[in-house]
Amino acid sequence: MELRGYEVGLSIRTLQRDIKDIAEMFDVEIKNYRGYGYYVDERSEETDIRYQELLMNFDLLTSMNQNSQSVGFILPEHHRPKGSDSIPILISAIKEQRFVEFEYILVRKGNKLISKSVKPHFLKESLGLWYLLAFDEHDTLKAYGIDRMQNINVADKTFKRDETINPDELFKHSYGIWDDPSMPVEEIELSYSSLDGKFIKTTPLHSSQKIIIDNDTEFRISLRLRITNDFVMALLSRSASLTVIKPPSLRARIREIYKEAIERNN
Known part of the structure; x- marks a missing residue:
């Protein structure tokens, strides 16, 4: 991290948790060679690409922070998508399999507000906006624009995640976030x-x-x-x-x- 120009300093517990998350999300195994330090284990070419994506995304995310050393040479959009601050909360709810409660704006119905309690499963980015893919009260998987979600609350109530869903198949035949199976391919x-x-x-x-x-x-x-x-x-x-x-x-x-x-x- 020092070589990449970032400040370091964190607890062993946080480091161990982050190493575990990196292994699960990017298939990158970080090992400790006692007396010498941590290193990235040998990886395949495919895994190496994901490792580079991890570093690139880290650079981009930290560039949003005005205190970041990258702010001088990375120029993000002047406006961030509305609701993006809620992403960490929603990721936590997905990982912990907890219901998410919120008020949702129905733009096509004069900005009418409705209350929702859903089972969050995925976050999806489309055309610069973020969406929560969750099962509603009828156990139907729907997409909710994070920019239209208000008063978000992660409930204590938990649910069992549907592990049969293949995320790569969800929008295979669609452009953007709208996928209507009743429409022909x-x-x-x-x-x-x-x-x-x-x-x-x-x-x-x-x-x-x-x-x-x-x-x-x-x-x-x-x-x-x-x-x-x-x-x-x-x-x-x-x-x-x-x-x-x-x-x-x-x-x-x-x-x-x-x-x-x-x-x-x-």
Whole structure:
């Protein structure tokens, strides 16, 4: 830590707890060679990548602290996502398998407040915002925007965590946080200019993205996912050169949005 420019000084109990958490989350084993100190045990190439991610994330998180030595050369956003201060509390509730109680803002219903008591299972980041994935009173897994949660309280009441859930499968066919299993998974084909293609190649729209054409005149890709509002909004962000090849329903939907926008701005 001293080599990386950070102050050191913590209890043995805290160190042992952190070493255990690092091993569980990043598959990085830290050992103590008596008389010499601590060292990171030999690891595979895959584990080494996760180790580098750990160090990078540590640098980024500490840069948010004005007292950090990194603040002079890391420039975070001037605004932090609303509710992000609640993340440590929610992580603790997830690990301890405790119910979380809060008031939730229903934006689409005039900012109406409702009371919720849920079983927290995961935290998910999407498009710069954080969401709590939790089972509600009907044992339905739902996503709650942390920016819309108020008066958060971790209850003494505990629950048994559902270990059968595969987090990698939860949003496999979705863009962003909205996943509606009742919606079909569709084959999508999109065409862009070669310039826009350079950006889309660097930052794919979805994990299913495959390149069909990549030349000086066209960049064409295929995708396989549910066509949610979040996905449509993402397409509009680079619509200057977008051509929807298929499906026809998506092409018509984009055309209608263009038509209404022209009428509003005529």
